[in-house]
Amino acid sequence: xxxxxxxxxxxxxxxxxxxxxxxxxxxxxxxxxxxxxxxxxxxxxxxxxxxxxxxxxxxxxxxxxxxxxxxxxxxxxxxxxxxxxxxxxxxxxxxxxxxxxxxxxxxxxxxxxxxxxxxxxxxxxxxxxxxxxxxxxxxxxxxxxxxxxxxxxxxxxxxxxxxxxxxxxxxxxxxxxxxxxxxxxxxxxxxxxxxxxxxxxxxxxxxxxxxxxxxxxxxxxxxxxxxxxxxxxxxxxxxxxxxxxxxxxxxxxxxxxxxxxxxxxxxxxxxxxxxxxxxxxxxxxxxxxxxxxxxxxxxxxxxxxxxxxxxxxxxxxxxxxxxxxxxxxxxxxxxxxxxxxxxxxxxxxxxxxxxxxxxxxxxxxxxxxxxxxxxxxxxxxxxxxxxxxxxxxxxxxxxxxxxxxxxxxxxxxxxxxxxxxxxxxx
Amino acid sequence: xxxxxxxxxxxxxxxxxxxxxxxxxxxxxxxxxxxxxxxxxxxxxxxxxxxxxxxxxxxxxxxxxxxxxxxxxxxxxxxxxxxxxxxxxxxxxxxxxxxxxxxxxxxxxxxxxxxxxxxxxxxxxxxxxxxxxxxxxxxxxxxxxxxxxxxxxxxxxxxxxx
Ligand SMILES: Cc1cc2nc3c(=O)[nH]c(=O)nc-3n(C[C@H](O)[C@H](O)[C@H](O)COP(=O)(O)O)c2cc1C
Ligand code: SF4
Ligand code: FES
Numbered sequence: 001x002x003x004x005x006x007x008x009x010x011x012x013x014x015x016x017x018x019x020x021x022x023x024x025x026x027x028x029x030x031x032x033x034x035x036x037x038x039x040x041x042x043x044x045x046x047x048x049x050x051x052x053x054x055x056x057x058x059x060x061x062x063x064x065x066x067x068x069x070x071x072x073x074x075x076x077x078x079x080x081x082x083x084x085x086x087x088x089x090x091x092x093x094x095x096x097x098x099x100x101x102x103x104x105x106x107x108x109x110x111x112x113x114x115x116x117x118x119x120x121x122x123x124x125x126x127x128x129x130x131x132x133x134x135x136x137x138x139x140x141x142x143x144x145x146x147x148x149x150x151x152x153x154x155x156x157x158x159x160x161x162x163x164x165x166x167x168x169x170x171x172x173x174x175x176x177x178x179x180x181x182x183x184x185x186x187x188x189x190x191x192x193x194x195x196x197x198x199x200x201x202x203x204x205x206x207x208x209x210x211x212x213x214x215x216x217x218x219x220x221x222x223x224x225x226x227x228x229x230x231x232x233x234x235x236x237x238x239x240x241x242x243x244x245x246x247x248x249x250x251x252x253x254x255x256x257x258x259x260x261x262x263x264x265x266x267x268x269x270x271x272x273x274x275x276x277x278x279x280x281x282x283x284x285x286x287x288x289x290x291x292x293x294x295x296x297x298x299x300x301x302x303x304x305x306x307x308x309x310x311x312x313x314x315x316x317x318x319x320x321x322x323x324x325x326x327x328x329x330x331x332x333x334x335x336x337x338x339x340x341x342x343x344x345x346x347x348x349x350x351x352x353x354x355x356x357x358x359x360x361x362x363x364x365x366x367x368x369x370x371x372x373x374x375x376x377x378x379x380x381x382x383x384x385x386x387x388x389x390x391x392x393x394x395x396x397x398x399x400x401x402x403x404x405x406x407x408x409x410x411x412x413x414x415x416x417x418x419x420x421x422x423x424x425x426x
Numbered sequence: 427x428x429x430x431x432x433x434x435x436x437x438x439x440x441x442x443x444x445x446x447x448x449x450x451x452x453x454x455x456x457x458x459x460x461x462x463x464x465x466x467x468x469x470x471x472x473x474x475x476x477x478x479x480x481x482x483x484x485x486x487x488x489x490x491x492x493x494x495x496x497x498x499x500x501x502x503x504x505x506x507x508x509x510x511x512x513x514x515x516x517x518x519x520x521x522x523x524x525x526x527x528x529x530x531x532x533x534x535x536x537x538x539x540x541x542x543x544x545x546x547x548x549x550x551x552x553x554x555x556x557x558x559x560x561x562x563x564x565x566x567x568x569x570x571x572x573x574x575x576x577x578x579x580x581x582x583x584x585x586x587x588x
Contacts, residue, residue: 088554088555088557089555090516090517090518090554090555090559091516091517091518091555091559092555092559093557093558093559093560095557096557096558128463128500129500129512129553129556129557129566129571130557131569132571162450166460167463168459168498168500169459169462169463169498169499169500169501170498170499170500170501171497171498171499172554183459184456185456186451186455186456186457186458186459186460186494187458187494188493188494188497189498204452204453204456245559245560246560247521247522247559247560247562248521248522249521249522253559253560253561253562254560255560285517289516289555319559321517321518321521321559323521324521327521332517332520332521335515335516335517335520336517338515339515339516339554342554343554
């Protein structure tokens, strides 16, 4: 195993997709064997001590989340582990890479996590369009069953684990964990009232832990090498590595596993090869479409949860989208709000009615029909729709993050559209 | 139609696959989405007739099943062509020229988004981020993801799907 890049280093070592034999010859499944000999509570303590935080966007402490299921011992079929592999946040492409190129690390992470929370059934909730990841993961799961790593009495113990893939039928809202549980149950993917949170009552009313793909892939390394090692991988306040990605007009778009807390500038300039000739960077969404814009002055910030939050945005999924100087910020916001309006589940009014209204107004401004006062109207509605207590789930607040920040950082561009009665970029 | 006749609209293979899913779930209704996706894999789409049969098989009302079907964009309640073409319209692809790509595809196929070619060969749909943003702009034809698409490459790409 590559001890500085425990998630994807092996893909480079092997030179492509990692099958079970390659995975095992690099220390794969050692952590599962070790964990199955540990007390579940000790695994939870270890993951807590390592300070692993959720890589699905919110950064919630993984050990703490697992700890909510502590209590009555194993009851068959009593608790569920669900891997969130719905990856639909625009600009995000990290889970696909893990699923396609290193599926066994996810299976191993799920074996450890399931044991830690006393789950005997686990699901991978996989987005429907992910055909290549489906093929690779299916192959890996079949292989793990054949080896006795999944099924009844895994690794010769008396522990059971069934692992199934649920292929989703679309819609971004399925990624929200309670909507995901409804989808898993075969229903419309409407978010649920919280509390109760899934660790108390989740899939089919049973205690359920939902974790992102990348989060679970961090678990084997922690079990094998310990919490101190995990802390030593990160810089700054957070521990471990992070898969960072860059898309947009750079020389080498892609993703890299780096110490968590690497600066934005290093990621863009060293790893992504800098901006393409003739293009200047104007702004970026640091962790997917639902995160606030950052600009030039933020480039030297560390990409970790606390630092990016202090700068008024979120690290989110850690895959950044760059806006260069050929792109109109108003039109880019129109594109983003079109997505969020379309993907609203329709349950609550500010989101269902508000987001299409915002999209319409952005179209008006972009096409030169904006009026005096429109920006103040946008400001006010953004504040209303983005208020976290005004909607039933975090879809609408997330939708507003890029817009509200664009109205701050690129206000001149918005005003220019209204003044000129046209888009200055066309 | 009798219950048995209704269910018999489904093939033995379809029923076997649906039952396999249902067997792994705490209740039969939970297999609703899987069942529709299975039938769609065989028939291309989910007709009213198929919907009724699935509802019977899983012991739920047609109305309930249809409300689930219409929630999800990958369940087709109308016939589609032999191949479904999806062009990503999300933000990274937008930055890398998705609008131009969509127009080129529309021109090439002679249809707009949401339409099917007259020979039933292609249906064109928009799709959100395909999770391959480092290869933007992207599109998908059936199960195949295609990245870094240029208008010039379209001719050769579509030729592969008869
Ligand atoms: C609208 C919306 C969409 C989401 N989509 C995803 C997703 O595609 N993948 C994901 O892992 N988490 C997604 N999340 C976050 C999940 O609700 C949940 O926090 C996460 O899966 C927890 O895993 P983690 O603690 O390992 O990060 C989404 C949240 C919201 C509000
Ligand atoms: S905020 Fe939007 S997505 Fe969330 S419950 Fe309300 S309508 Fe549905
Ligand atoms: S935005 Fe098109 S693939 Fe991600």
